[in-house]
Amino acid sequence: MSRTRLVFSGSGGQGVVTAAILLAEAAVLRENLFAVQTQSYGAAARGGATRADVIISESKINYPMVNQPNILVCLTQEAYNKYAPIIRPGGLLLVDTHYVKIERKVEARQRELPMFDTVMEKIGRAVVFNICMLGTLIGLTGLVKPESILAVLQERLPNELIEINRQAFQSGWELAQASTRSPQSR
Amino acid sequence: MPSNEPELVRFIQGNEACVEGALYAGLEFFAGYPITPSSEIMEHLARRLPRRGGKFIQMEDEIASMCAIIGASLTGRKVLTATSGPGFSLMQEALGYAVMAEIPCVIVNVQRGGPSTGLPTQISQGDVNQARWGTHGDHAIIALTASNHQDVFAMTVEAFNMAESYRTPVVLLFDEVVGHMRERMVLPQPGRIALVERLRTSVPEGVDYHPYLPREDGRLPMSDFGGVHRYNVTGLYHDMWGFPSDNPKVVHGLIRHLVDKIENNVDAIARYKSYYLDDARTVLVSYGATARSALHVVESQRRKGQKFGLLELQTLWPFPYDIVGEACGRAKQVLVVEMNLGHICAEVKKALNNPRNVFLINRIDGVFISPTDIRQALRLIDGRGV
Numbered sequence: 001m002s003r004t005r006l007v008f009s010g011s012g013g014q015g016v017v018t019a020a021i022l023l024a025e026a027a028v029l030r031e032n033l034f035a036v037q038t039q040s041y042g043a044a045a046r047g048g049a050t051r052a053d054v055i056i057s058e059s060k061i062n063y064p065m066v067n068q069p070n071i072l073v074c075l076t077q078e079a080y081n082k083y084a085p086i087i088r089p090g091g092l093l094l095v096d097t098h099y100v101k102i103e104r105k106v107e108a109r110q111r112e113l114p115m116f117d118t119v120m121e122k123i124g125r126a127v128v129f130n131i132c133m134l135g136t137l138i139g140l141t142g143l144v145k146p147e148s149i150l151a152v153l154q155e156r157l158p159n160e161l162i163e164i165n166r167q168a169f170q171s172g173w174e175l176a177q178a179s180t181r182s183p184q185s186r
Numbered sequence: 187m188p189s190n191e192p193e194l195v196r197f198i199q200g201n202e203a204c205v206e207g208a209l210y211a212g213l214e215f216f217a218g219y220p221i222t223p224s225s226e227i228m229e230h231l232a233r234r235l236p237r238r239g240g241k242f243i244q245m246e247d248e249i250a251s252m253c254a255i256i257g258a259s260l261t262g263r264k265v266l267t268a269t270s271g272p273g274f275s276l277m278q279e280a281l282g283y284a285v286m287a288e289i290p291c292v293i294v295n296v297q298r299g300g301p302s303t304g305l306p307t308q309i310s311q312g313d314v315n316q317a318r319w320g321t322h323g324d325h326a327i328i329a330l331t332a333s334n335h336q337d338v339f340a341m342t343v344e345a346f347n348m349a350e351s352y353r354t355p356v357v358l359l360f361d362e363v364v365g366h367m368r369e370r371m372v373l374p375q376p377g378r379i380a381l382v383e384r385l386r387t388s389v390p391e392g393v394d395y396h397p398y399l400p401r402e403d404g405r406l407p408m409s410d411f412g413g414v415h416r417y418n419v420t421g422l423y424h425d426m427w428g429f430p431s432d433n434p435k436v437v438h439g440l441i442r443h444l445v446d447k448i449e450n451n452v453d454a455i456a457r458y459k460s461y462y463l464d465d466a467r468t469v470l471v472s473y474g475a476t477a478r479s480a481l482h483v484v485e486s487q488r489r490k491g492q493k494f495g496l497l498e499l500q501t502l503w504p505f506p507y508d509i510v511g512e513a514c515g516r517a518k519q520v521l522v523v524e525m526n527l528g529h530i531c532a533e534v535k536k537a538l539n540n541p542r543n544v545f546l547i548n549r550i551d552g553v554f555i556s557p558t559d560i561r562q563a564l565r566l567i568d569g570r571g572v
Contacts, residue, residue, distance in 0.1 A: 067558075
């Protein structure tokens with residue numbers, strides 16, 4: 001992995017920005033990689049499709065924006081419709097089955113996984129949906145070690161929230177493992 | 187430094203890097219009014235400055251903010267305010283007062299699109315000339331900028347040092363992309379970067395203190411206002427006691443002093459970075475976030491064997507004409523990459539014998555200029571079409 005460009009997209013309040021920050025922070029503070037994180041501000045961040053970009057690299061990053069992501073995560077239909085066309089050919093598209101119905105094929109590995117439903121079933125709180133997504137993403141890509149994300153969560157969260165975040169991450173990671181064992185035929 | 191800093195490596199926004207720099211430099215007083223895209227500076231200082239014994243005040247507006255830091259500085263404190271274009275406009279009158287009365291202070295302007303309330307959440311570098319000439323009358327000013335968080339930190343410390351060294355307001359001109367972006371920053375250990383502290387007078391209590399009587403080296407020692415000396419501070423032309431004067435000799439001497447103390451020290455104030463300039467035939471000049479896109483292009487052109495180089499300016503004012511002339515003088519063409527209608531491009535042209543070789547590459551639509559934008563402009567300049 002020399003350089004990976006990611007776009008996390010969804011709607012305001014789903015925690016895509018937080019997820020992007022956690023991932024980039026884990027890469028920088030725990031794995032000594034380079035990372036930059038940027039996000040959309042303004043009207044789009046309030047209700048419409050919002051996005052957060054991350055670049056993770058083994059070398060210094062100059063231009064900090066992502067034009068064509070290797071990895072695109074879409075947590076709403078609107079975000080999928082808006083951003084699916086920008087994915088880099090050969091990249092990975094991860095969508096949540098509860099919110100997104102894939103309408104066309106893109107030249108990328110597509111993974112449709114029930115992240116939201118899993119969170120609601122196992123934990124019952126939508127607030128950790130983003131952490132479940134992060135678990136799935138790390139399970140699929142190995143971008144950083146799971147321990148790195150968990151260490152960052154531990155550092156940032158108040159004690160009473162650590163356990164449900166850990167569980168959400170774990171269930172997302174397991175979802176990824178199960179899907180790799182029986183790959184979807186897309 | 188207090189021990190509540192668990193990590194030396196941080197992953198933070200540029201605005202937080204500025205906060206770290208200000209605290210490292212010994213900030214003691216902040217007054218401000220929140221405005222995008224600078225608000226995180228206030229937000230973090232609201233939490234952190236009082237914890238280390240400093241004072242934080244949210245004022246009613248930017249006019250009051252600027253006046254508050256001027257007053258606090260006079261009492262002997264290191265002071266800061268942070269704003270964006272519209273607030274910076276409101277600060278201009280008091281900024282001129284700080285220039286005239288020679289009051290050390292640091293003003294951060296995290297630029298957004300203008301004029302007026304403009305584009306609150308998007309990048310622009312349109313305040314470069316406002317930093318230079320926003321306040322009226324002949325004067326000199328120091329303005330610094332940076333393209334990455336390590337340099338945001340360093341330039342913020344430099345700003346405090348220069349404010350004390352030259353008894354002047356220093357403007358930190360950052361931009362929305364650098365301010366909001368998150369990246370790695372290493373917090374230097376205390377003592378690694380030298381700090382300039384307030385030069386205080388040795389005149390004892392009970393002896394007349396002349397606030398505007400320079401020492402032999404030209405510097406003016408200060409006395410904490412409200413302390414043991416009584417003296418006057420005014421925005422009018424003033425004599426060595428600080429009292430108003432329209433004596434032509436006094437007026438001429440003061441304006442020359444205000445300008446010369448900065449313009450005669452251009453080399454000492456100039457901060458810049460050179461990339462691949464030794465044999466460069468095409469030199470890009472840039473600063474702030476746009477220097478990141480420019481460096482991306484320069485490095486990719488070098489990999490193709492093209493002799494590209496980059497001069498990244500960190501001191502914008504006083505403009506380092508000699509340094510720019512030296513760096514660009516032998517180039518076939520000079521491309522100034524900035525996000526405005528050519529504020530620095532105009533200065534680069536003044537610095538060179540052949541201004542026709544200087545081209546502006548810009549974007550003024552709120553969208554951060556990309557390496558692709560620069561490459562397309564290059565093709566046009568080279569006559570190769572899009």
